[in-house]
Amino acid sequence: MLAETICSAASAAGLGIAAVTAYRKRFLAATRIAAYSLVPIGLVLTGVVEWLSDIVFKPSVWLGFGLLGLAWLLFMTTRAVERRGGGTRKERKAAARAAQNDAVAPAAAAPSLGAGAPAERPQPREKSKKQAAAGGSGDDFSDIEAILKKHGI
Incomplete structure (x- = not known):
């Protein structure tokens, strides 16, 4: 009124x-x-x-808003705990690698229906960053040289 x-x-x-x-x-x-x-x-x-x-x-309306806020808070807390459940980032990456290796190993060990050719293994990387910096710095400059030659410098 x-x-x-x-x-x-x-x-x-x-x-x-x-x-x-x-x-x-x-x-x-x-x-x-x-x-x-x-x-x-x-x-x-x-x-x-x-x-x-x-x-x-109305106090019941404010109680309802309070309960909605509490529900949101509980939901966000469980998401935060769930994200932290794997420990540190290194531990989560190690667990992901272990799970990936476990998933790849049975597929490679399974008998094939083909002519009995051995399963292909992934090729190792060419050079790590330390090896490239220590021994083969010429590869790094070959790209730069090609760009300079392209522009006539």
Whole structure:
């Protein structure tokens, strides 16, 4: 009841200001003020103000919001614990490699239906970063030389 009265008074005041503005021959501004002043009374007539006042003044609604917040907090806590469940990053990577090796090993050991050719093993990497830096720094500069030759330098 109080909220509806306040909204009605605000609308009446806004329409009064719009009338004074229109009297001063500022019709565009007066129309804009009138539009803004009709919003509170429109909210009252649609029932939005009553709905909001029911939400604000009922303790059961606040209890419901509290329970929703608690549910969200529990959900986020379980996700954080689940992410940390694998230990450190190194431990998670080691566990992932072990799981990958376990998955690859039975496939390689399984008998094939082909002519009995041995299963192909993955090729080792060409050079590690330390080996490339220590022994073969010429490979690194060959790319640069090719770019410089391309541009005629």
